[in-house]
Amino acid sequence: MFNRTPNATQKQRKVIHVDMDAFYASVEQRDNPDLRDRPVAVGGSEARGVVAAASYEARKFGVHSAMPSVTAKRKCPDLIFVKPRFDVYKAVSLQIREIFAEYTPMIEPLSLDEAYLDVTENLKGMDIATEIAAEIRTKIKAATGLNASAGISYNKFLAKMASDLNKPNGQAVITPKNGPAFVENLPVKKFHGVGPATAQKMRRFGIETGADLKARSLDFLIEHFGNSGPYFYGIARGIDDRQVKPNRVRKSVGAEDTFMVDIHLFDPAREGIQPLIEKVWAYCDANEIRAKTVTLKVKYANFAQITRSRTTAMPFGSLTELEEAVTLLLQAIFPVSRGIRLLGVTLSSLERRAAENVPPQLLLFV
Template identity: 70%
Template sequence: MEDAVTSEAAGAERPALQRKIIHVDMDAFYASVEQRDKPELRGKPVAVGHALERGVVAAASYEARNFGVHSAMPSVTARRKCPDLIFVKPRFDVYKAVSQQIREIFAEHTPLIEPLSLDEAYLDVTENMHGIATATEIAEAIRTKIKAKTGLTASAGVSYNKFLAKMASDQGKPDGLFVITPKMGPSFVEVLPVKKFHGIGPATNAKMERLGIRTGADLRAQTLPFLQEHFGKAGPYYYWISRGIDERPVHPDRVRKSIGAEDTFARDLFMIAEAHEGLRPLIEKIWRYCENNEIHGRTVTLKVKYADFHQITRRRTSHQIIRSQAELQTMAFCLLDPVFPVEKGIRLLGVTISSLEAELVSEELQMSLAI
């Protein structure tokens, strides 16, 4: 009875759509970049920061962490814990460049990317650009690509909400992958110490301990009014995460400039009707993304790769935003049809819509309503 009442009071229910969320966290990012670029540092305790009396550690390698050194620790304390600690001045321009490489890998799979820092982000892959069935497979593909492109390792957590995905990524570090399924979620939270909960810092943890709340099970035992009384607006959040429920969406930091999909076919295409059939699911996938994220564009680009891997692109821009899947399909077919007849078979087709703007739709609707 209490769950039903508090659910109504909190104004929250389980989401109708089961999300697939990945949390990617680079392993000792700044320090790992330094060890990658400077072989003499590999295998040694490294701290990125300034070895000054008032200096602070920005990041620590895993070798340094074994001595108890961690980020935000005063440099003097770090040196005391690890006398052989090697301090390296930070190179934020390099870290930003590597972070951009990693972001580009994320964007190959989903436009729904919420960066938390240069080395950490949430991804919503409920729908993904390659039609991969499971978020676990996507997470593994991303980790593999990051390793190949940057030489660095990333840990990933996969779950049905942001809170549990974040908790999962901590479980496999370093260079790990951990999955928390909907069936596992509540029991995983029950045994977790609240001091390990993302969003519960030392001060809140101390307050919870004074109230006798030390584990997820202890937190779940509290009523919503009790948590609101002691933790204010954060009370409902604690109430729901103790049950493995977190409905916060992944908020992209910006609208992508383009969104596309492509497919490599099992056999080469020679007939225009086959090519049309090959494009339709790609167009449907792109349009679904546009609708779900309330974004529309004006420019359509067609990509054609032939059997000999020669590639061409064709582009067309509309004077007005593309308002329907049918309109998008018409523009894509108009770009495709002049390619035929073909002497060499087509092994891959891709479609991209660009000049995306989220606010464009509402602006133009207001204009049309005014008229």
């Protein structure tokens, strides 16, 4: 079930995770000299909304994505808010992806600003993955003026973990020899794939570190964490057999934010959900995916949760169409009897975008 080491005829896998540094904010600082070396928040506004991305200068003050704008401004009074330009971010992302393609066809994008690359067999015939990562980062800098960080390892999980170790503008490698020990010493709340709710549940079982997770049996993890149990069992041992899947179509694409202050009125709710709409649309657009179904998730102050969905006869053809659909769903839940603490947007019924141009469609919900 778990492939610990390659056999004599099997090459050791070499996976690189490339992650752009503060991507949206860095693009804005690149294009506007007045923003350089200054704290920048992309998205939101000083009065309301949420931060979609923050520059490293802003992060020093504790500003981060999904933070309400008023909180961000309180933490950093000199914070500059900039409206997102997703068309620009997509264009830069395509530049970066062209660089990836010089080295391998095995590219699995995760978003506009990060991707997995399998370079076990690569187009340059290079044997050392760290050298490939360094070359890619240098080319990205030359082509875009932006910094990228990279993680190199023998599987996706550890490559993702490694890319965070020397941010910004750095790279790190986790070898098969030190992979298991690295995981054992890592807090589970930092594991990719372990969200806040799962980390809290693990804590209730006394699972705080990778070593604690490793001590649990496969049966225990399946019993308490369902289908994620085998994944947790493997990564606790530094094992992850997931392949880098180019051109994959995900079953769904979603984004959600929890607000520091509960929302009671439609206008701030619509303001707060806009970055989520733009985020899921940007992912789909960059990966040439379209969706027929959009789902609105609402969690109230008492943690009661509802979802509302709409399915179109044809996939959403533009960001504007998606915005209109989400707005209709959101309007339908107002007025509310209690505050809203979380909003989310998920796209599903995904399919590849047709190559030819398709005229705009009418939103006919079924």
